[in-house]
Amino acid sequence: MYLTREQERLLRGDYGWAIAKAMELLVRVGDAVGAGELVEVKHAHVSGISYSNIGKHGLDLIIDFYRGGGRARVYTTINPGCIDYSGFSRIIDNRYYMEQRAIDNALVNMGFKPVFTCIPYYYRPPLPGEHLAWGESSAVIYANSIYGAYTNREGGPIALASSITGYTYKAGLHILDNRVGRIRVRLDPMVEKYPVGAIGLWIGENIREIPVLTGFKNMGFGDLKVLLASMAASGSHAIAIIEGVTPRKTFSLEIRDEVFIERGDLEDYIGPDVSSRDSVLGYIGCPHLHPLELLRVKNLVGKYGGVKRGGLLITIPPEYLTRFHDIVFYLKSRGVDIATGTCPVVSVFKQRYDVVLTNSGKAAFYLRRIHGLKTRISPLEEVVKYVCGH
Ligand code: F3S
Secondary structure (H helix, E strand, O other), rough: OOOOOOHHHHHHOOOOHHHHHHHHHHHHHHHHHOOOEEEEEEEEEEOOOOHHHHHHHHEEEHHHHHHHOOOOEEEEEEEOOOOOOOOOOOEEOOHHHHHHHHHHHHHHHHEOOOOOOHHHHHOOOOOOOOEEEEEHHHHHHHHHHHHOOOOOOOHHHHHHHHHOOOEOOOHHHOOOOHHHHEEEEEOOOOOOOOOOHHHHHHHHHOOOOEEEEOOOOOOOOHHHHHHHHHHHHHHHOOOEEEEOOOOOOEEEEEEEEEEEEEEHHHHHHOOOOOOOOOOOOEEEOOOOOOOHHHHHHHHHHHHHHHOOOOOEEEOOOOOOOOOOHHHHHHEEEEEEEEEEEOOOOOOOOOOOOOOEOOHHHHHEEEHHHHHOEEEOOHHHHHHHHHOOOO
């Protein structure tokens, strides 16, 4: 790989152990995927920081980078960890509080912004064509597809290495020629009322190349967020071209096939019916809720009279606790459980439920696989209606 003089100095250790190690990682991965050079990034988003996922080994690695002098050279945000920062959730277990705080303290002392959310674009919306180094598959696909930014789907260590060097390897979706939509995907009109989480899981699992989503542009951004996150969960997608949404000049098209999604395709992805004997947890907020979605949930909970059956968990960035205090207080007073800076996928449950009813295909996908839970996907309003006893 070609390196500038400055990059060679970083690699040689002139600026300390942590930067040298981070450069070595980037160069090795870049060489392995055939990258010819490094590219400067404007924003790194570090995922893989939940203690319940990375354990002691991951904690030690982060501390090593901190003690070795690693500091953010570019704007850097942090993904959710495994504790509820409000401390009030009755559903999320804070058993790893000390370990998660040790990780968080190291990252914050390195200069990373403590947003603890998987919607980093809410704090810094990227520009079309801007190079990023983001972990968190749901954020990556959103950045590429909605904003026209350029990022690969990075693991936590690569995003961290990019933060403290300011570079990533130039390959994959950092190159315009690799952003080519090939399979047009349309929805049968009968399917348009189906939960977008299930549609996303279907696309993720059944389409191998970059999909071109036709007829999706009238979906709200909350639904697009859930759709894209679900695609990235069941498949390895990092971009979808959404006609009328994805900024022009950040992709090209060479359509070679077209598929229609029909009703029968989705039943398996939605999951089994909920029985009246099941204890049901409604879950909304994967990815974390945008403020407008939070307001929508508040209005729906008000409309349907508060939680009366099972429970309703929502997950949001910690900072909403103060910024949207009135909404949070209202929801809590109507029986909604709110966890901040985490989600049930990357944390530990305090209580067991028979079924999780969620609008998110990503949450359903991982709660089935990681926690062995029965899940059912429903549109957001249906989730609220159910737990409110309607
Ligand atoms: Fe975010 Fe957790 Fe879903 S990190 S995308 S809420 S799995």
